[in-house]
Amino acid sequence: MDIFDSVVIGAGQAGLSTSYHLSRLGIRHVVLDADDEPGGAWRHRWDALTMRDVHGVAELPGEAAPPRDSQRANIAVPAYFAAYEKTHRLPIVRPVRADRVDDDGGVLVVHAGEREWRTKTLVNATGTWTHPFLPHYPGMETFLGEQLHTVDYPGPEHFIGKRVLVVGGGASAVQFLGALAPLTQVSWVTRREPVWRDDDFTPEAGAAAVALVEQRVAQGLPPQSVVSVTGLMLRPQEREAERLGVYAARRPMFERIEPDGVRWADGSFERVDAILWATGFRPAVGHLAPLHLRSAAGGIQLDRHGRGTTAVADPRIQLVGYGPSASTIGANRAGRSAAKGVQRMLAAELSATH
Numbered sequence: 001m002d003i004f005d006s007v008v009i010g011a012g013q014a015g016l017s018t019s020y021h022l023s024r025l026g027i028r029h030v031v032l033d034a035d036d037e038p039g040g041a042w043r044h045r046w047d048a049l050t051m052r053d054v055h056g057v058a059e060l061p062g063e064a065a066p067p068r069d070s071q072r073a074n075i076a077v078p079a080y081f082a083a084y085e086k087t088h089r090l091p092i093v094r095p096v097r098a099d100r101v102d103d104d105g106g107v108l109v110v111h112a113g114e115r116e117w118r119t120k121t122l123v124n125a126t127g128t129w130t131h132p133f134l135p136h137y138p139g140m141e142t143f144l145g146e147q148l149h150t151v152d153y154p155g156p157e158h159f160i161g162k163r164v165l166v167v168g169g170g171a172s173a174v175q176f177l178g179a180l181a182p183l184t185q186v187s188w189v190t191r192r193e194p195v196w197r198d199d200d201f202t203p204e205a206g207a208a209a210v211a212l213v214e215q216r217v218a219q220g221l222p223p224q225s226v227v228s229v230t231g232l233m234l235r236p237q238e239r240e241a242e243r244l245g246v247y248a249a250r251r252p253m254f255e256r257i258e259p260d261g262v263r264w265a266d267g268s269f270e271r272v273d274a275i276l277w278a279t280g281f282r283p284a285v286g287h288l289a290p291l292h293l294r295s296a297a298g299g300i301q302l303d304r305h306g307r308g309t310t311a312v313a314d315p316r317i318q319l320v321g322y323g324p325s326a327s328t329i330g331a332n333r334a335g336r337s338a339a340k341g342v343q344r345m346l347a348a349e350l351s352a353t354h
Helices: 013-024 040-044 073-087 171-180 203-218 236-243 286-291 328-352
Strands: 003-009 029-032 100-104 107-112 115-124 146-149 163-167 185-190 256-258 261-263 269-271 274-277 317-319
Touching: 003 013, 003 107, 003 328, 013 029, 013 073, 013 115, 013 328, 029 115, 040 073, 100 286, 115 328, 163 171, 171 185, 171 236, 317 328
Parallel strands: 003 029, 003 115, 115 317, 146 274, 163 185, 163 274
Antiparallel strands: 100 107, 107 115, 256 261, 261 269
């Protein structure tokens, strides 16, 4: 059976960037994408999210970034990705959902149902969107209202006339509150006190935040998102919610969920019609389990003190969109790093056979 030099799993920002750099290096590869059309996770964002609302879409290598305008992000970004794939003739096969990756006598085998691809190296670019994190709290199974995670968010109009509880301390929670507070009754709860920043988010501040994530990855710990260490900022479209006092009225976590609402630690009760869990995501790496990449600390340790993309446990594997590269800017840089890592591995293999 044909053996590729590399297989890339995922055709989001990180996967496309990796494919671009692999192509420039002349490395024979294929990109497997679980969706039936271009766009990655952006295809599944809510309709109310515009390009002006997003925190930024970095340009893919060799192209300008899409405009920050009033277009729906779930249309504009997929169109941008589709044009990029066509312009650069990237070798993408879809829809292909990788089930698992095995090692067959030194050859990596990517399984997707009854299909398989054999390869010398692998770049995992599956991101986090398909692996939402939903914590368990006592009584949540008894709740009679709606419970939605960020992946299910239907847009703010859906919640008009409902009492909504937003759970989570990240940027998505802040954005949801900004959209909902002017339209309906909304409350906010987080496990920890939010950390706000009112200074400019400079490149130096961004680098410092990424360094904190790199430290965890270098130790083999499960990665935190870059946003989790940057602090929270309010954008102009969230100032009305601030004026209404929704951010200042944030409360610590409730004690339990009841059929019609939540019970606070002081014993008081609040009626709630919907709970919106803005509780983040975890890396979608379950298909890599047969390769035993996880460290004893629970994460996948990467090389170069967490700044690289090569798995320490198996240098044939590159991870992009993982840990410090789980952002659009980081994903582009990681794509180049991963392609170079693949090139080094192939060169080492060639040298070993001569």
